[in-house]
Amino acid sequence: MNNIRQYQLPLQRYMALMDLQEGNERLFYKLLIDNVEELLPIVYTPTVGEACQKYGSIFSRPQGLYISLKEKGKILEVLKNWPERSIQVIVVTDGERILGLGDLGCQGMGIPVGKLSLYTALGGVRPSACLPITLDVGTNNEELLNDEFYIGLRQRRATGQEYTDFLQEFMTAVKQNYGEKVLIQFEDFANHNAFDLLARYGTTHLVFNDDIQGTASVVLAGLIAAQTLLGGSLADHTYLFLGAGEAGTGIAELIALEISRQTKAPIEECRKKIWLVDSKGLIVSTRKESLQHFKKPWAHEHKPLSNLLDAVNAIKPTVLIGTSGKGQTFTKDVVEAISSFNERPIILALSNPTSQSECTAEQAYTWSKGQAVFATGSPFDPVEYNGKIHVPGQANNAYIFPGFGLGVVMSGAIRVHDDMLLAASEALAQQVTEENFEKGLIYPPFSNIRKISAHIAASVAAKAYELGLASRRPRPKDLVKYAESCMYSPIYRNYR
Numbered sequence: 001m002n003n004i005r006q007y008q009l010p011l012q013r014y015m016a017l018m019d020l021q022e023g024n025e026r027l028f029y030k031l032l033i034d035n036v037e038e039l040l041p042i043v044y045t046p047t048v049g050e051a052c053q054k055y056g057s058i059f060s061r062p063q064g065l066y067i068s069l070k071e072k073g074k075i076l077e078v079l080k081n082w083p084e085r086s087i088q089v090i091v092v093t094d095g096e097r098i099l100g101l102g103d104l105g106c107q108g109m110g111i112p113v114g115k116l117s118l119y120t121a122l123g124g125v126r127p128s129a130c131l132p133i134t135l136d137v138g139t140n141n142e143e144l145l146n147d148e149f150y151i152g153l154r155q156r157r158a159t160g161q162e163y164t165d166f167l168q169e170f171m172t173a174v175k176q177n178y179g180e181k182v183l184i185q186f187e188d189f190a191n192h193n194a195f196d197l198l199a200r201y202g203t204t205h206l207v208f209n210d211d212i213q214g215t216a217s218v219v220l221a222g223l224i225a226a227q228t229l230l231g232g233s234l235a236d237h238t239y240l241f242l243g244a245g246e247a248g249t250g251i252a253e254l255i256a257l258e259i260s261r262q263t264k265a266p267i268e269e270c271r272k273k274i275w276l277v278d279s280k281g282l283i284v285s286t287r288k289e290s291l292q293h294f295k296k297p298w299a300h301e302h303k304p305l306s307n308l309l310d311a312v313n314a315i316k317p318t319v320l321i322g323t324s325g326k327g328q329t330f331t332k333d334v335v336e337a338i339s340s341f342n343e344r345p346i347i348l349a350l351s352n353p354t355s356q357s358e359c360t361a362e363q364a365y366t367w368s369k370g371q372a373v374f375a376t377g378s379p380f381d382p383v384e385y386n387g388k389i390h391v392p393g394q395a396n397n398a399y400i401f402p403g404f405g406l407g408v409v410m411s412g413a414i415r416v417h418d419d420m421l422l423a424a425s426e427a428l429a430q431q432v433t434e435e436n437f438e439k440g441l442i443y444p445p446f447s448n449i450r451k452i453s454a455h456i457a458a459s460v461a462a463k464a465y466e467l468g469l470a471s472r473r474p475r476p477k478d479l480v481k482y483a484e485s486c487m488y489s490p491i492y493r494n495y496r
Helices: 010-023 025-034 036-043 047-053 075-080 105-123 160-178 191-201 210-230 246-263 267-271 285-290 293-298 308-315 332-340 361-367 401-411 418-429 434-438 446-466 479-486
Strands: 065-068 089-093 130-136 183-186 207-209 239-242 274-278 319-322 346-349 373-376 383-385 388-390
Touching (some): 010 025, 010 036, 025 036, 025 105, 036 047, 036 105, 047 105, 065 075, 065 105, 075 160, 089 105, 105 130, 105 401, 105 446, 130 160, 183 191, 183 210, 183 401, 191 207, 191 210, 191 246, 191 293, 207 401, 210 246, 210 346, 210 373, 210 401, 239 246, 239 308, 246 267, 246 274, 267 293, 274 308, 308 332, 332 361, 361 373, 361 383, 401 418, 401 446, 418 446, 446 479
Parallel strands (some): 065 130, 089 130, 183 207, 239 319, 319 346, 346 373
């Protein structure tokens, strides 16, 4: 750690850690587990974003498996080249929408590599059972196409039938090679493909989309925990989203599902408490014809409004959630407006990396005069306002997906069901202590993340058994203990 801390730039620390992962995997995980709060922003957002942007220049040895259009018809053979046979979790990307940074093509590999190192460090999935994959279908990023250090195919993205067939071959090959129970996590695909892939393969494969489902689950956990802090229930709130892509609509749908479970009301009714603003303004029923299919359920009766501030003043939300990928969009006017009609507004600025956050922690607490219950996607330091220290929570998917993955793997689940996501959210919310609430936190600290992951894994596994989706029999009596016993630990054995 002393050597890592000598580096001034986060990117240099990232490179040193990647070298360590390559050279001494056990030591890498030991460091990551023991210093999770310090190293998480390096191996994951925000530093991993910069690493992907410069991946070609910092490239020393390939990590993970690259499958390009050139291998069409031979994907199964390519998969067989990977030295490990028993794979439990695959994280796959095509690099089209990396964080809020856009199309980084083949250089998106940093994301599956980073995610899987967290599956191991935070969720205890053993490193040899993790497989990072990048599907190289080209890139539309002109800068990369002209960059002498770009590591991928120098051609524009494959689309339409060519793309569909390529993915079909990939999904079939994975099932053929690794069986029914390998968890395939789709990561950083563009909106249109992400929803289609989840819908197409959700019934035939064990698939999970972290951008849609993981984000939704972690945000829902924060909102459930916030109810303990503020009193009341999820159904008492009005929700307004800025951003109606994968994250926004995914979170909205899971909130509606949970309200529907709690109140026994039909989900269509519950959706009416939730409003979304996209680049064209408030999503309303008069726009229904021109909307993408995933936005249609959120088009409610209202006069059209073209910007966020008008929407805040008209809808009067109690919860404001940013998933726009655009920085500084929660302006002073917006935060002051929501604070004027709420004693404790819940404000979640979720876009990553830090530069794309809708507002900073300091802005949120200052503009709301310390009233806001605030959390972000990327980490922010505590803020002092009027003599009180406010600690912003981090609605980081890393709370959910490692434990979720462990739960799926240890129960031998064959499909992912929405109820498993709700179970993960509730388990995470239960881990927030009185002491955390006193600081205004709606998430537990990352320092005991492995304990938290074990509880999430147990809840997810319990739900999989209850739904009849778990194939590992008999069901262990104590699922938390079983989860802990399944977790990889980077310890050196004692030899006499």
